[in-house]
Amino acid sequence: MEKTDMELKQEEEEGAPAPSVERVFDGVRVPAWREQVTVRALVVSLGLSVMLSVIVMKLNLTTGIIPSLNVASGLLGFFFVKVWTKALEQAGVLRVPFTRQENTVIQTCVVAAYGLAFSGGYGNYLFGMSSKIAGQATEADDSQNIKDPKLGWMIAFMFVVSFVGLFSLVPLRKIMIIDYKLIYPSGTATAYLINGFHTPQGENLAKKQVRTLGKFFSFSFLWGFFQWFYKSGDDCGFEAFPTLGLKAYENKFNFDFSAMYVGVGMICPHIVNASILIGAILSWGIMWPLINNQKGNWYSADLAPNSLHGLQGYRVFIAVSIILGDGLYNFLKVLTKTVQTFVSDSQKIRLSTLPVSDEVQMAKQPIVSYDDDRRIEVFLKDQIPKWVAIGGYIIVSLVSIITLPHIFPPLKWYFILVAYAVAPVLAFCNAYGCGLTDWNMASTYGKLAIFVFGAWAGAHHGGVLAGLASCGVMMSIVSTASDLMQDFKTGYLTLSSPRSMFVSQVIGTSMGCVVAPCVFWLFYKAFDDIGVPGSQYPAPYAIIYRNMAILGVDGFSALPKHCLTLCYIFFALAILINLARDLSPKKVGQCIPIPMAMAIPFYIGAAFAIDMFIGTVILFVWQKMDRAKAAAFGPAVASGLICGDGIWSLPQAVLALAQVKPPICMKFLSRKMNDRVDAFINSAS
Template sequence: MALEIDASSASEMTSVEKDFEGSEVPKWEQQLTIRAFVVSFVLSILFTFIVMKLNLTTGIIPSLSVSAGLLGFFFVKTWTTLLDKSGYLKQPFTRQENTVIQTCVVASSGIAFSGGAASYVLGMSERIASQGDKAFIHDIKTPSLGWMIGFLFVVSFIGLFSVVPLRKIMIIDYKLVYPSGTATAHLINSFHTPEGAIIAKKKVKMLGKYFTLSFVWGFVQWFFTGGDDCGFSNFPTFGLKAYQQKFYFDFSATYVGVGMICPYLVNISLLLGAIVSYGIMWPLIEKQKGHWYDKSLSDDNLHGLQGYKIFIAIAIILADGLYNFIKVSYQSILGLSKQYKQKNSDTILPSNNTSEVPTSESLSFDDQRRTQYFLKDIIPTYAAVSGYVAIAAISIGVLPLIFHQLKWYHVLVMYIVAPLLAFCNAYGAGLTDWSLASTYGKLAIFVIGGWAGASHGGIVAGLAACGVMMNIVSTASDLTQDFKTGYMTLASPRSMFVSQIIGTAMGCVISPCVFWIFYMAYPDLGLPKTQYPAPFASLYRNIALLGVEGISSLPKHCLTLCIICAIIALAINGLKDIVGEKYSRFIPIPMAMAIPFYLGGYFAIDMCLGSLILFLWEYKNKANADIYAPAVASGLICGDGIWSLPSSILALAGVKPPLCLQVVSS
């Protein structure tokens, strides 16, 4: 699971569409330009490296849609300006084309998360299996570029077809907010007004400056990593004792940038989780070595201290996921009930198969104009249903060939229930901006893994089922977010759907290839205390192990501690909802607290530094901070993220850094 943080947007104070009333809206075919997809391909590679690096280090992924929209605007605007000056410009750059680029890039880079290369796919490998229960060492599937690409092509598109028939219900009838999609639409609309374009250029200049600084800093750091535990990232900032408990600043520009994007509460929750675990719990449990677990076991053994770290973190994550699943489901049912009761009284909007424009006086000029264009290019329901059935039939035949542990009837059952879960996730995301894709994936691990059984490859079957379910529900909510963005920028639903398909196809190739570069360049990838520990690979595999083996695999008193921590997580979530928004911003988030339980506090310190920079900036000049902080943060993330490509190539070529910077005790 990844903790994704998205910013919600403010409501429109004036009519946006009146500003664009004199601009011609291109046909849906004209919104899909070659230059848009060339730019999308380049940005998809950049963003996939960023998301993959985040997945392989901590799994905390901020929303990158703002960066995608901003960089998409910069590249194409530069392209069209040069062509215009030379007299060769045939088609001007529009906000609809900008929306197509953003949709394509987010769809492609999103596969780096839902594709599970750093989580359930790596969790199937022998590299991760060797860290756990040796009784299941043969229940593995070695990652391979061929089957990974094939698997993604089989499972990544079906979620798109599952929600297409519901697009009018979600966007127009129920008027779901989709905060991230709405925020992105406001951003793109603002870029294409005269005043907004000037600010956008300043933002891009700021992003480029910090992109360069971050990239150069990554290059400088590389020079000093020529050995084990070398480099600035291993500097004992607060002393050697704190360093041993993973409390230090690791000089990561990426996580300083992530900290500037994430809300203050997330970063404080991470730091609090690190203090509770590595500052209190683990030292106390370590004192029980020889009583609670065999003292001859290393700290990395699953039946030793490592078992407490992993399973307590899993307990908190599962409890938090369960609470939010119930909460979002309840809100969805309540919202559906209210919409159904109001349907006959105040809804006079056209049906899904008509292009009439609503004449209700309650609709603003913006809503009337947007509804007109949203219903103009119909995506036939029969095409969506036929596509779903065809892809499902192919998947039922192909997936058991890729994973022999996964049977055809497992896949059939998942595809029968998947449309309902996809709708629930898309509807919940529209209400809360919270995607529960990984929660549904973990549910599939338990159900399918337990169904297959320990003796019939239940671990790999459960992890594969997790991938199927995550891809369906994740792409479904992503597409409805994009429909909302398209609705507010007058981008055609057809161009959104085609862009999503092309972006998904790009991601099915780019994401495995980027992962393969990391996998081949770093032989210790996935191992604890390395540069890329891939924490969720171990967590997902151990969830599968728990599903097929039960609680017998837990160390002594671990179950008791898991139950206590899960109850505390549920209580904290309940308290946050009871006290309301005014006070809940002072109560930590259990999901965020759980991640340092396994990894330590070093990245939390980075992110808190990002929060401190943002706080001081807002204190000095809040207006400037609100405008330019996302650009600075994006530059820090993108520069350090893209440095991963040359550093991986150098590692593959056998080029080692020339120096080792290390601090040792006197």
């Protein structure tokens, strides 16, 4: 007899155990780990890896804000394999049903692959090595500090550095997942999504979510195609629409009709979107107009618009100072919390093993639910031998130590040796902190490597290139280690074998080592103005990372007047804002802006901030009207908008490579300028 909602609510209030997930799957055989890694899963993973890598690359080269696409990869993986199996079932040749373990393998493989489109540095440290970015930086051209992108060495670099992190924390998986019960919020959310898909009720909801995703995917793709016809030149098309007026547009305040960033705004938390908008208003609405009034006083009036000795220098270095202040604060915060929690948990485990009486011992033992018991059994069944992890780490590290100095001569072999000696400790700190807070600090460890190894190499011995390359080494290790541990958590909650998780992560990483460089190469060859400020793909973090490396080896002598003082102020301000967030009551603290998010528009403008804020307003209103429906279908709508616009980038790049240009330029002029244009045309005719 089914219980009423009132009875269920009463049980919940009285502390009754939550409904068991694994009892729903009682009687369903858990496939062996080799059966979880199927050919169809890998084929679907490859297709999704290409699609999501294009999306991440576009985000990387425009704003650098990368939302979590775990939900999209799990949802799309479910959809494509379901289409596959349904077709085979109707043909009468379906032999193997689609399981949640196979769905988890797809999600793991895809996340590993598209993750390299971000951690590979194509929007920051790797592209920051190029002559195009070096020409915008503060130092004179120096050939030993420049490495232009080439497909061959980028693929080789990815293969050399991307696998080390996979071996670094494998021996600690039981400690982090079972003993310390780290949450890994993104991994946990993805696991519940996949578990829900594969229950009878969940599959019906998943079909509706996929249908919603498909509708908005189609709309976003067709909208991008429609906009393309009106963008035949600079400042053309809907993205140049002065929605808030011409004066606001001059200061980069306008809604540019980007479906992708509306979708990103629907995925990102409300406070992130609000912080970005506040940063845009503070910088482009107040600071930059005031500093521009000091032209000829604080800096020369004859400088090029993009010179870092002028207004552009204030934009870049103040953004850098906020990012460093926020990164340093959160690094110390997560590190402190990690150490405290680790020590506390270690003491609890040690005390639980003391020889006390049976009654006390039983009182100290946590109650293990049916779900936990079942998951622990499966998680411990397929062990990954320690010699595989240790031997793999040593072998891959040796290959890297031998190979990397040939790719980047200023990066000496002993730099890499030191990096790999300390990397497991940093990888543990990052993975543990991510398990507690869902905050991946890989970029902070990368910035730390820039300053340490760049200064070690020195300004006259390729220190800038050495710093950027070491950033890539460190980011790859700590990022992949954290991603793998998060995937172990997802696998733990879906009864997926740790071996299948590890194997699918290795396969996904291998895919990403080829897919990510090829996708970047397509963008690099298709768009001549990539990396140029104000262009369609400005790659804002490339110049920021390069100038961090320059500061690490050269100091602050090249900064314009009062820029260093402003940097100190905003560095301190970032720390103070974080302190205010943490020390205030929760209701107050969650309304205080996030400095890292505020820093992003300082350099690239406010248009995307308006797009994202519109996205967050749409979701906010939807949540007020129907919270359950917004929770169920909001991620599908957002993923559809992001994926459709992102996939349009692929045919757009192909058209650009084929020299096919849009037929129309839609521009917006003031009344006076329009009268002058009309007069000129009339006089010419």
